[in-house]
Amino acid sequence: MRKSVYVTAMVLTAISLTACGGGKGPDNGSSGTVAESTQTVTVDLEKVHQAVKEAYGENYIPSAPYDAQALNDIFGVPEDLYEEFIAEGPMISVHVDTFAAIKAKEGKGEEVAKLLEAYRTRLVEDSVQYPMNISKVEASEVVRHGDYVFFVMLGTASDEAQAEGEEAALQSAQEENKKAVDAINAFFEG
Numbered sequence: 001m002r003k004s005v006y007v008t009a010m011v012l013t014a015i016s017l018t019a020c021g022g023g024k025g026p027d028n029g030s031s032g033t034v035a036e037s038t039q040t041v042t043v044d045l046e047k048v049h050q051a052v053k054e055a056y057g058e059n060y061i062p063s064a065p066y067d068a069q070a071l072n073d074i075f076g077v078p079e080d081l082y083e084e085f086i087a088e089g090p091m092i093s094v095h096v097d098t099f100a101a102i103k104a105k106e107g108k109g110e111e112v113a114k115l116l117e118a119y120r121t122r123l124v125e126d127s128v129q130y131p132m133n134i135s136k137v138e139a140s141e142v143v144r145h146g147d148y149v150f151f152v153m154l155g156t157a158s159d160e161a162q163a164e165g166e167e168a169a170l171q172s173a174q175e176e177n178k179k180a181v182d183a184i185n186a187f188f189e190g
Contacts, residue, residue, distance in 0.1 A: 043148055043187050045101045049086045051186070052099060055179040056154060061097035062088035075100060075151065076115045081108045087151075096123075096133045098140075099180070100151040109147035116142045116151045123153075135166065139173035143181055145188045152180040 053060045066087040071077050075087070087100035104112040120140055127137040140153035155176020161168040 041145075041188055043103075043145075045084060045086050045103060048101055048150075048184055048187055049099070051183040052152075052154070052180045055183045059156065060154070061090055061095050062099050062154075063091045064089050066100075071100070071102075075119045077102065077112055081105060081112050081115075096136055096153060097155075098151065098153045101184075102149045104147040104149055106147060109144055109149055112147075112149045113142055113144040116149060120151065135162075135169035135173040136177075138170055139177045141177060141181055143184055145185075148188075150184050152177055152184070154180045 066074065066089060068079050068085075071082075071085055071087055072079065074089070077085075081104055083103045083105055085100065085102040087098075087102075089098045090096065100116070102112055102116075120142055123137045123140065127134045135157050136153060136155070139155075140151070143150040143152065155173065157169045157172035157176060161172030
């Protein structure tokens with residue numbers, strides 16, 4: 001796999017995903033967002049992954065790497081759509097923290113983003129069965145920069161926010177998830 005590649009991205013857009021149970025908290029525009037940038041940049045997925053891990057320090061929970069089969073089985077992204085990827089999930093099943101960075105084949109970024117959005121939607125719909133994870137799942141995001149696509153479900157809502165109720169827990173989870181989104185976006189800024 002190549003460590004770095006060039007990508008020409010399209011115009012900055014944001015598409016918010018509709019989450020089940022909408023209205024459980026304010027949507028500050030970050031939840032489920034797909035973003036695109038306009039610059040040509042060199043991106044090393046390993047460096048992006050490291051930056052995301054550093055944003056959380058010891059609170060970065062995903063430690064079980066996913067292979068190509070898992071990327072297809074879990075996220076629904078088949079091998080013919082990408083050049084390289086890094087994806088990790090939790091080692092312990094009580095956690096849902098997940099990170100995926102995918103360099104789609106040229107022109108396939110939108111298709112990969114749609115598959116990750118569908119995965120996110122399934123998670124949101126299924127999270128009703130696991131109420132302890134609802135805020136984290138609803139705060140998850142798909143971030144796209146041209147043919148680079150990321151799925152981010154990281155961080156932990158503070159205990160105080162969780163005690164204050166669903167709205168506060170969602171806002172806290174969105175703030176936590178934003179750490180990863182900011183780390184990713186930094187690689188695509190001019």
